[in-house]
Amino acid sequence: MTSLKLNRNQFGDPKNQGNIMDVGEANSLLSEWVKNEKLVFHMKQVGHLMKSYAEFKGYDKSTQQMWYIAGLLHDADWDQWPDEHCKKIIEELESRNQDPRIMKAIASHGPIHFGVEPESEMDKMLYAFDELSGLIHAYSLMRPQAYEGMDIKGVKKRLKDKSFAAQVSREDIADASQRAGISLEELIQFVIDNQLRS
Ligand SMILES: [Fe+2]
Numbered sequence: 001m002t003s004l005k006l007n008r009n010q011f012g013d014p015k016n017q018g019n020i021m022d023v024g025e026a027n028s029l030l031s032e033w034v035k036n037e038k039l040v041f042h043m044k045q046v047g048h049l050m051k052s053y054a055e056f057k058g059y060d061k062s063t064q065q066m067w068y069i070a071g072l073l074h075d076a077d078w079d080q081w082p083d084e085h086c087k088k089i090i091e092e093l094e095s096r097n098q099d100p101r102i103m104k105a106i107a108s109h110g111p112i113h114f115g116v117e118p119e120s121e122m123d124k125m126l127y128a129f130d131e132l133s134g135l136i137h138a139y140s141l142m143r144p145q146a147y148e149g150m151d152i153k154g155v156k157k158r159l160k161d162k163s164f165a166a167q168v169s170r171e172d173i174a175d176a177s178q179r180a181g182i183s184l185e186e187l188i189q190f191v192i193d194n195q196l197r198s
């Protein structure tokens with residue numbers, strides 16, 4: 001990941017709180033911007049985990065929707081504008097008058113890279129699911145049974161093996177789990193149980 005510091009901490013307009021695009025609009029933005037199918041699937045997986053977690057916490061439907069959209073769009077600019085990741089998608093969502101919390105979560109999905117601290121629970125969970133979901137997805141692809149019988153121990157073994165899914169940042173995973181205040185084991189189990197499959 002290239003490191004583009006966003007150099008700001010204010011996103012969107014507070015008066016747009018509650019403006020959350022529907023899945024149709026988000027998907028049409030994705031099909032316009034992202035040609036890489038694997039990247040689309042990654043964002044769908046993260047979006048699904050975000051929604052599942054909001055549901056697990058008992059949050060209402062519009063909160064679940066907000067968490068889903070943040071996950072679904074967090075890497076939307078990566079395919080065409082990797083040097084402007086995640087500046088481009090944030091500006092696009094600002095121009096569409098989206099709820100500021102969506103842009104803030106996207107801005108903080110890589111604090112080392114973008115220089116924005118995850119603060120809300122939604123910020124922290126997006127950061128926590130991003131890399132971990134990628135590693136677990138890669139692990140599922142090499143297992144004949146995919147997710148069936150997958151356990152925490154197996155995932156931790158792949159985490160320790162730095163040559164496995166080498167692009168996945170182990171540092172980010174450890175940092176994100178600490179910031180979320182959720183043990184790595186608990187996070188791994190949540191992803192195994194809730195990850196969107198193929
Ligand atoms: Fe990203």
Ligand SMILES: [Fe+2]
Nearest residue numbers: 042074075130
């Ligand atoms: Fe991502």
